Amino acid sequence: MFGVSRRRLNVWLVNLALVVICIFALIPVVTTVVISFKGERDIIRKPPNFLPCDTPTSAFDPTACRWSVEGYQRVLSPKPSEGGLLPFALTGNIVRVYIPNSFLYATSTALIVVFLAGMSGYAFSRYRFRGRSLLLFAILAITGVPLLTNLLALYQMGVVIRKAQVPFYDDRLFLVAVYTGFFLPLSVWIAKGFFDAIPRELEEAAVIDGCSPFSALLRISMPLALPGLMAVFLLTFVNVWNEFIAGYLLIAKNEFKPAMFGLYEFLGQNIINLQVVAAACILIALPIVVLFIFARRSFFAAMVEGAIKG
Amino acid sequence: MQQTQTRKKRRGPFHTMLPFWLILPTVLVLLAIQVYPAFYTIWLSFHERQPQGWEYVGLNNFVRLLGMGVFSESVGHTIVFLVGYTSLTLVLGFIIALLLNRKLKLSGLYVTLLFIPWIIADIIVGIVFRLLVVPDYGLLSGILQNPAIFPPNGISVLTATRPPSWFGGFPFPPALAMIYLIMASAWRALPFITLLLLAAMQTVSTEVIESSRIDGANGWQVVRRIMIPLMLPTLVVALFSLTLGGMNGVGMVFSLTGGGPGSATEVLSYLLYVLGWSQLNFGRAAALAMLIAVVNWILILSTLRVTRVEERTH
Numbered sequence: 001m002f003g004v005s006r007r008r009l010n011v012w013l014v015n016l017a018l019v020v021i022c023i024f025a026l027i028p029v030v031t032t033v034v035i036s037f038k039g040e041r042d043i044i045r046k047p048p049n050f051l052p053c054d055t056p057t058s059a060f061d062p063t064a065c066r067w068s069v070e071g072y073q074r075v076l077s078p079k080p081s082e083g084g085l086l087p088f089a090l091t092g093n094i095v096r097v098y099i100p101n102s103f104l105y106a107t108s109t110a111l112i113v114v115f116l117a118g119m120s121g122y123a124f125s126r127y128r129f130r131g132r133s134l135l136l137f138a139i140l141a142i143t144g145v146p147l148l149t150n151l152l153a154l155y156q157m158g159v160v161i162r163k164a165q166v167p168f169y170d171d172r173l174f175l176v177a178v179y180t181g182f183f184l185p186l187s188v189w190i191a192k193g194f195f196d197a198i199p200r201e202l203e204e205a206a207v208i209d210g211c212s213p214f215s216a217l218l219r220i221s222m223p224l225a226l227p228g229l230m231a232v233f234l235l236t237f238v239n240v241w242n243e244f245i246a247g248y249l250l251i252a253k254n255e256f257k258p259a260m261f262g263l264y265e266f267l268g269q270n271i272i273n274l275q276v277v278a279a280a281c282i283l284i285a286l287p288i289v290v291l292f293i294f295a296r297r298s299f300f301a302a303m304v305e306g307a308i309k310g
Numbered sequence: 311m312q313q314t315q316t317r318k319k320r321r322g323p324f325h326t327m328l329p330f331w332l333i334l335p336t337v338l339v340l341l342a343i344q345v346y347p348a349f350y351t352i353w354l355s356f357h358e359r360q361p362q363g364w365e366y367v368g369l370n371n372f373v374r375l376l377g378m379g380v381f382s383e384s385v386g387h388t389i390v391f392l393v394g395y396t397s398l399t400l401v402l403g404f405i406i407a408l409l410l411n412r413k414l415k416l417s418g419l420y421v422t423l424l425f426i427p428w429i430i431a432d433i434i435v436g437i438v439f440r441l442l443v444v445p446d447y448g449l450l451s452g453i454l455q456n457p458a459i460f461p462p463n464g465i466s467v468l469t470a471t472r473p474p475s476w477f478g479g480f481p482f483p484p485a486l487a488m489i490y491l492i493m494a495s496a497w498r499a500l501p502f503i504t505l506l507l508l509a510a511m512q513t514v515s516t517e518v519i520e521s522s523r524i525d526g527a528n529g530w531q532v533v534r535r536i537m538i539p540l541m542l543p544t545l546v547v548a549l550f551s552l553t554l555g556g557m558n559g560v561g562m563v564f565s566l567t568g569g570g571p572g573s574a575t576e577v578l579s580y581l582l583y584v585l586g587w588s589q590l591n592f593g594r595a596a597a598l599a600m601l602i603a604v605v606n607w608i609l610i611l612s613t614l615r616v617t618r619v620e621e622r623t624h
Contacts, residue, residue, distance in 0.1 A: 011412070011414065014412050018409050018410070018414070021409070021420075022424060025423065025424050025427060025500075026423065026426065028438045028439060028497070029427075029430075029438070031438075031441070031449055043447060046447070047456065048446075048447055048448065048449050050449060119332040119335065120332055120333045120337075123328070123329035123332035123333050127328070127329035135337070139340070140614065141611070141614060142340060142345075144606070144609070144610035144613065145344060145348075145603075145610065146557075146558035146606060147558075148558040148560060148599070149348075149351065149600075149602050149606060150343075150344065150351065150599075151586075151599075152351055152586055152592065152595055152596050153347035153350035153354060153596075154347050155586075156350065156592070157346075157350070177339070177342070178343055180339055181342065182343065182344075184336060184340065185340065188336060238429060242430075242431030242433075244431065244433045244561040244564070245560055245564075260433045260434075260561075263434065263565075264564060264565060267437060267440075267565060274444060274447060274448075277437060277441065278441060284431075285430050285431065285434050288429055289426060289430070292425070292426070293422065296422055296425070299425075299429075303502075303505065304509070
């Protein structure tokens with residue numbers, strides 16, 4: 001009897017501790033959201049106040065909150081426009097230039113990575129050939145190599161290619177290639193793990209029933225591996241979206257730089273206007289956080305496959 | 311094995327070569343983007359950029375780099391950062407994993423909420439933490455800069471300089487900004503480490519723990535004598551991956567402190583950027599990149615050793 005109630009008390013305490021930890025983990029996020037909805041008057045107050053809800057007579061009055069979307073307005077800077085789909089156009093550099101750039105890099109890199117990792121992951125999972133172990137080991141080792149130390153050489157390669165005036169060459173192609181090379185090794189391992197989990201007997205049965213091995217790959221394995229490839233896509237998309245230093249250094253023209261650079265530039269321009277910086281952060285991070293919450297199973301599955309690599 | 315051999319024979323030449331064609335593109339991309347630049351960096355570290363081209367200078371870049379005051383200072387900052395970052399993250403991650411290991415009804419919700427920091431870009435995390443301590447206007451600054459709480463004038467995280475060092479040139483005790491940088495970095499790394507440790511914790515058999523409980527071991531003894539020894543490989547992997555990430559991560563320094571105040575948070579990864587792109591000193595930057603890469607490779611190969619990866623490549 002005593003044991004049961006003590007156990008229940010323990011569960012209560014553990015829950016309480018976890019709730020406190022969750023609150024601590026989310027405080028920085030919540031404050032940023034609150035800051036992004038403050039007006040300039042409340043931003044430059046001394047001493048600062050958590051919620052802009054105080055009045056001269058009371059410390060907290062929920063009816064008197066001075067919420068404002070000024071920060072978002074200044075990031076988006078909507079201007080009335082004619083002839084478009086919407087009656088206004090968003091003219092802020094972050095939404096007009098940097099976010100579309102990031103979207104382009106993240107989508108194209110993720111598509112290429114899924115394609116390449118799907119092919120090689122399948123081969124590593126299904127075939128035994130000479131040099132396979134060595135190659136897998138090399139790919140695993142490269143997975144750990146951070147971008148930073150290769151950045152000088154990549155930058156110099158970019159300079160050389162630009163000078164050589166290769167037709168159709170563009171910094172953007174180079175950046176996507178760099179991201180692909182950088183996020184591919186982990187993805188190969190994740191894809192291999194997913195293919196390993198699909199029973200080989202299914203393909204063999206299809207082959208016995210008269211299916212060619214290649215169409216068995218297309219018709220049996222690929223559909224079954226789709227959740228895994230989706231996980232690779234999402235993980236790569238998020239990784240590219242969040243990457244800063246390569247996008248900042250490897251692209252020469254500002255109009256081709258990604259969202260993280262836009263944010264960094266913005267930070268320098270708005271030293272006092274914290275609400276503008278906070279709004280920009282929210283606008284750039286929100287799509288990723290929403291994506292994560294809805295597709296968290298995919299992310300965790302990819303991480304379990306990838307995390308064992310250490 | 312035997313079966314695959316006979317199957318291969320029945321297929322045409324395209325099919326025997328199929329794995330080769332499937333893997334070739336991946337190998338080519340990795341050669342171009344990972345292997346070639348690594349060797350190119352080695353080449354760069356022995357050369358100096360001159361107006362007429364690259365000139366071979368032997369070990370000069372390394373000698374000059376090691377002679378720079380900022381270099382030894384940065385090494386100190388990096389050591390302080392890494393020790394603080396890895397120990398804080400591992401200890402907190404272990405505690406949170408212990409709590410999550412109780413298999414509560416709400417575990418899924420906790421994991422999702424706790425994982426949000428991991429999905430946020432390092433540059434944004436830096437900005438988010440910076441907003442809290444912007445002098446005068448940040449929410450934490452309201453407390454820290456209040457002379458009634460921290461006399462005489464209150465303290466500001468982003469501008470307080472480093473206190474006088476206890477051990478000659480070694481930057482300890484660190485500046486407040488460094489402690490804050492460690493906290494922000496740990497905040498972002500915690501989810502991943504927690505999940506890694508939780509996964510390892512779940513493989514520790516409950517029977518062993520139950521029986522030691524019956525033998526009279528208390529909670530701390532179970533953790534100390536059973537869980538930690540059994541989880542040691544994972545703990546080492548976590549330590550190495552934190553060190554690797556901490557030594558090469560640069561985004562948070564960019565957006566949180568910019569290396570300041572003064573050079574109090576200038577770690578080696580940030581110094582690489584400063585040398586290469588602010589001072590346009592490519593040779594010395596390449597020498598630094600080489601040194602960092604050597605440490606990286608030691609960490610990577612030890613990780614692979616610990617996880618006994620050979621078993622998994624078969």
